[in-house]
Amino acid sequence: MSLRINDVAPDFTAETTQGTIHFHEWIGDNWAILFSHPKDFTPVCTTELGVVAALQGEFNKRGVKVLGLSVDAVGDHTRWASDIQDVGGHPVKYPLIGDPELKVAKLYDMLPASAGDTSVGRTPADNFPVRTVFVVGPDKRIKLTLAYPMATGRNFDEILRAIDSLQLTVKHKVSTPANWKQGDEIIISGAVSNEDADKLFPGYKTVKPYLRTAAQPK
Template sequence: MEDNTENNIIQMPRIGDQAPEFTAKTTKGDITLSSFAKDKWIVMFSHPADFTPVCTTEMSGFALRKGEFEALNTELLGLSIDSIHAHLGWVNNVRNNTGVYFDFPIIADLDMKVSKLYGMLQPNESETAAVRAVFFIDPKKKVRLIMYYPLNVGRNMDEILRALEALQTSDKYSVAMPLDWKKGDKVIVPPPKTLKEMEERLADDTIERVDFYLAKKELVG
């Protein structure tokens, strides 16, 4: 008999896909993905378990820099395969011990529905704990960038914010970002697509041109 096991596996979302809709219980009440404001970006991130050291540092990092995400018109949404009661106890424990308050919704994904829907369970790493995934979801509810980390390596908050700002800047100005780009750096202008555009590019003295296919400029405004 043919093994259809693979046919029953839900395909994890990829860059450019519509983010899968879901309903979930969180520390801020029941939510759906579509209930987020239509003009907001969402950074959804999973952690393996409450009351664990690496996760505590990461969630504290998101909490401490929540204002920076808000300045980028972005909502935070956490997740782990723990109960609401565990989430609340952990949030309170961290606040009492460090003064850091996780003031954003954390999904209690005990049935693992959201974790499976987003490919946050990696069987060769763990079948019961979500890896450290980060999904960048734009206002049209499309997945724009995905990061995955194993259970034993914490994420880099500077890189998460840098990537978010790069995506938003790229959308706003129709440009691309070079290696190590950060706000204020020059951006890459799209390469020409016709001979006429190539000649115009070669004659343009307002940009930093390495060659016709690689040119940078400063953003104004």
């Protein structure tokens, strides 16, 4: 099953470092980020989980729940969390899914059905596709996916920037241009007539007939 933007994020029940969760129920009316890892005690992933721990307040401000996944058992995650805090300087307060039977990794099309049904004996190289970020909206649909190779650490500032854009464009009839960040000008949706744009975005600029910009809505 290939997952695409706007597909319903597959629901699942899993054991985590904070108990059993039912994914859709756990999301509730919030946004969520699910980010995956090929193995515990791997160097790049250790730094990533530490950065997310440091950014927990930023995700909270945006109403985004954070959920990690690694292809190992919950008990391993608990021991790994100590290393993550040592390296990153912040405790891991978000749940980490234990996926020793590879069920969630397969459900989210990060491993093929032929991968077997146990993480035992598998190396990070065996699990290298389990390096994806999924941003899921309150409607339980996938809003964004990002996949990274094992040797390239994820940029969580970019992930926060993308979430800012997603949340803004859901609330207003706008898009965000390349390299947009909070406070920058936005692009007015093509579905908005010039007459309506005058009311909604007074003082907007017409760069091209198909490209109108304005200050970011409050």
